[in-house]
Amino acid sequence: MSDLNSLLRPGALGPIPRDASGGAHGSGAAQTAGDDVILSVNNIEVVFNDVILVLRGMSLTAKRGKITTLLGANGAGKSTTLKAIAGLLQVEDGEVPRGEVLYDGADVTHMPPDEKVRRGIFLVMEGRGVIQDMTVIENLRLGAFTRPKANIADEIEQVFSYFPRLKERRGLAGYLSGGEQQMLAIGRALMARPKLILMDEPSMGLSPLLVKEVFGIIRRLNQELGISILLVEQNANMALKAADYGYVMENGKIVLDGPAASLAENEDVKEFYLGGGERQSFKSVKSFKRRKRWL
Numbered sequence: 001m002s003d004l005n006s007l008l009r010p011g012a013l014g015p016i017p018r019d020a021s022g023g024a025h026g027s028g029a030a031q032t033a034g035d036d037v038i039l040s041v042n043n044i045e046v047v048f049n050d051v052i053l054v055l056r057g058m059s060l061t062a063k064r065g066k067i068t069t070l071l072g073a074n075g076a077g078k079s080t081t082l083k084a085i086a087g088l089l090q091v092e093d094g095e096v097p098r099g100e101v102l103y104d105g106a107d108v109t110h111m112p113p114d115e116k117v118r119r120g121i122f123l124v125m126e127g128r129g130v131i132q133d134m135t136v137i138e139n140l141r142l143g144a145f146t147r148p149k150a151n152i153a154d155e156i157e158q159v160f161s162y163f164p165r166l167k168e169r170r171g172l173a174g175y176l177s178g179g180e181q182q183m184l185a186i187g188r189a190l191m192a193r194p195k196l197i198l199m200d201e202p203s204m205g206l207s208p209l210l211v212k213e214v215f216g217i218i219r220r221l222n223q224e225l226g227i228s229i230l231l232v233e234q235n236a237n238m239a240l241k242a243a244d245y246g247y248v249m250e251n252g253k254i255v256l257d258g259p260a261a262s263l264a265e266n267e268d269v270k271e272f273y274l275g276g277g278e279r280q281s282f283k284s285v286k287s288f289k290r291r292k293r294w295l
């Protein structure tokens with residue numbers, strides 16, 4: 001089986017200049033959030049501890065009601081991008097000194113995270129982040145912290161309709177399996193009635209069967225509830241199957257983007273990511289010289 005994931009490694013793509021005609025969504029130029037665009041990240045930089053520059057002019061766009069995926073090697077800056085969008089950099093002494101994040105027509109770059117949750121942005125963190133010594137129901141209630149307590153019973157039922165096996169789990173979340181914890185983390189996001197869910201590697205640590213199940217649920221949430229999804233993944237095969245549009249990032253910025261189907265089918269991408277056999281450096285891929293024709 002081709003293993004796209006293992007090829008998403010640091011340095012793999014080399015210093016590829018972005019083709020100016022790169023893609024409809026994220027070709028680097030600042031964009032305004034139109035009606036069909038729910039999220040627009042325009043040329044942001046992220047700095048930690050005043051000195052460590054992690055994002056270097058990162059831009060991407062998520063269309064309303066669509067699934068957008070962000071791929072990249074370990075350390076490329078995927079989680080940092082999601083934290084910047086959700087407003088969660090401050091706890092790590094990080095900030096966005098340049099660029100802007102537009103959400104639903106408003107500049108939310110420096111908005112506090114709880115206000116972003118109120119407006120409908122919810123981050124499902126890498127490693128799930130469920131509270132281990134709380135029950136399933138208590139974890140779900142946490143997700144509804146911005147909402148009137150009276151109306152959350154219906155949401156809890158709705159979460160159980162997507163994740164029936166959570167309903168039977170009465171004990172502490174710490175005793176749930178990895179897959180169940182992932183489902184609980186997504187369920188907790190649903191409790192906030194989100195318009196945009198940012199998902200950080202939902203497939204992490206799950207068996208292939210569970211990965212399929214979780215991706216199936218992500219698609220249903222998108223199709224049945226109309227929730228827009230920005231999906232960070234290392235499981236590029238699965239992510240490109242689920243998504244409408246994809247971005248590949250490296251060293252703090254986007255190096256490639258396009259409709260998910262064409263990214264998955266693109267000869268250059270296949271040659272590089274799905275090439276199999278010996279790992280190659282990007283320069284040794286024969287189409288390197290034709291890189292202007294990417295996408």
Ligand SMILES: Nc1ncnc2c1ncn2[C@@H]1O[C@H](COP(=O)(O)OP(=O)(O)OP(=O)(O)O)[C@@H](O)[C@H]1O
Nearest residue numbers: 048052054072073074075076077078079080081092
């Ligand atoms: N709080 C922080 N302080 C300093 N550097 C950080 C901090 N958080 C992340 N970094 C650095 O920023 C870079 C990008 O990290 P990030 O976690 O965003 O990568 P990632 O693409 O999510 O990787 P992975 O696939 O391993 O999750 C890394 O080099 C990391 O060491």
Ligand SMILES: [Mg+2]
Nearest residue numbers: 078079080126
């Ligand atoms: Mg990460």
